[in-house]
Amino acid sequence: MGKIILFYKYVTIQYPKQIFKWQTKICAELGLTGRIILANEGINGTLGGQDASIERYKKLMLEHSLFGNIDFKQSKGDSSCFPRMQIKIKDEIVKLGIDPKQLSPAQGGKHLSPEKVHELLENKPEDLLIFDARNAWESAIGSFKDAIKPDIQYFRHLPSYIDQHLETFKAKKVLMYCTGGVRCERATAYLNTKGVAKEIYQLEGGIHKYLEQYPDGFFRGKNYVFDARLSMHTNNDVLTTCLLCNNSCDTYDNCANASCNKHFVCCNSCKQKFKNTCGLGCQQLLESEKVAPRPPLRTVKVEQPHGQ
Ligand SMILES: [Zn+2]
Ligand SMILES: [Zn+2]
Numbered sequence: 397m398g399k400i401i402l403f404y405k406y407v408t409i410q411y412p413k414q415i416f417k418w419q420t421k422i423c424a425e426l427g428l429t430g431r432i433i434l435a436n437e438g439i440n441g442t443l444g445g446q447d448a449s450i451e452r453y454k455k456l457m458l459e460h461s462l463f464g465n466i467d468f469k470q471s472k473g474d475s476s477c478f479p480r481m482q483i484k485i486k487d488e489i490v491k492l493g494i495d496p497k498q499l500s501p502a503q504g505g506k507h508l509s510p511e512k513v514h515e516l517l518e519n520k521p522e523d524l525l526i527f528d529a530r531n532a533w534e535s536a537i538g539s540f541k542d543a544i545k546p547d548i549q550y551f552r553h554l555p556s557y558i559d560q561h562l563e564t565f566k567a568k569k570v571l572m573y574c575t576g577g578v579r580c581e582r583a584t585a586y587l588n589t590k591g592v593a594k595e596i597y598q599l600e601g602g603i604h605k606y607l608e609q610y611p612d613g614f615f616r617g618k619n620y621v622f623d624a625r626l627s628m629h630t631n632n633d634v635l636t637t638c639l640l641c642n643n644s645c646d647t648y649d650n651c652a653n654a655s656c657n658k659h660f661v662c663c664n665s666c667k668q669k670f671k672n673t674c675g676l677g678c679q680q681l682l683e684s685e686k687v688a689p690r691p692p693l694r695t696v697k698v699e700q701p702h703g704q
Pocket of ligand 1: 638639640641642643662663664665666667
C-alpha cells in the first residue's frame with residue numbers, strides 16, 4: 397500500500413540549501429519519489445511512497461521548526477507515480493513570475509474551508525464570480541460549476557490574463573480555486589493589488605480538500621494531478637471530448653512520438669487507431685521509424701512540472 401501527498405507552506409526559509417540537503421537525505425532514506433521546490437518564500441511538494449515511509453516523512457516535517465502545522469493532502473498512489481525524486485531551489489515555489497518581495501500571500505484573499513465554500517455555492521450570491529486559477533488543460537476535464545476558466549497554458553500567464561479582464565472582476569465577490577491551494581495564495585494577492593473586486597476568497601486546500609468532503613458536490617468531472625495518474629476520478633461527469641474524434645472523453649495521454657510528446661485528451665478507440673499518437677502525422681513518422689517512441693508512462697513529462 398502506498399500514498400501520494402501534496403503539501404506547501406509559505407514560510408521564510410533563510411537557508412534553502414540546508415533544507416535542500418536535509419530533504420535530499422530523508423527522501424532517499426525513505427525511498428520517496430516526487431518533486432519538491434524550495435525558495436526563500438517556502439516549500440511546495442508532492443511525494444509518493446509506501447504508507448510507512450510517507451508517515452515517517454510527515455512526522456519529520458511536523459517536528460521541524462519551520463514546517464510545523466503544514467497541511468498534507470493525501471491520496472492513493474505510490475512511488476511509481478513519479479519517475480524520480482527531484483528537489484530544486486527556485487525564486488518562487490510556484491512560478492507566477494513576480495518577485496516574492498513584491499507580492500506575498502499576506503495580501504491574498506480570505507481562506508474559506510470546503511464547508512464554507514459549499515455553503516456559499518448552495519446560496520450563491522448574484523455577485524459571486526467563481527474563478528479557476530489553473531491552466532486550460534486542467535480545467536478542461538473538471539471544474540466548479542459556472543466557473544470562469546482562463547485559456548492559459550502556464551500559471552505565469554495568469555497575471556496578464558487578469559490585467560486584460562479587469563472588467564470581469566469589477567465589483568464582484570471572487571472565489572478562486574486551484575488543485576491544492578498553493579496557486580491561489582499569490583494569485584488572489586495579485587488580483588487584490590488591482591483593487592477591482594469587492595471581496596476575494598480562496599478555497600483552502602483546493603479542489604483536493606473539497607472533493608474529500610463533497611465528491612458529488614459543485615465540482616464536476618475529474619481533478620487533474622501532476623503525476624503519472626494524470627487525474628483523480630471523482631464523479632461520472634465527462635466535461636470534454638477526444639481531440640481526434642470529438643467523442644465524449646476526459647482521459648489524457650502523451651503522443652507516442654517522443655519528439656512530439658503532446659499531452660492531449662484521447663479515447664481508447666483512437667489510441668488503437670492511431671497507435672497511441674496524436675494523429676496520422678505522428679503515427680506515420682513513428683511507423684517509418686523516423687522518430688523514436690517515447691518512454692513508458694512512468695516517465696511521462698507533464699508540461700508544467702509543478703502546480704498544486
Ligand atoms: Zn477518439
Ligand atoms: Zn504527436
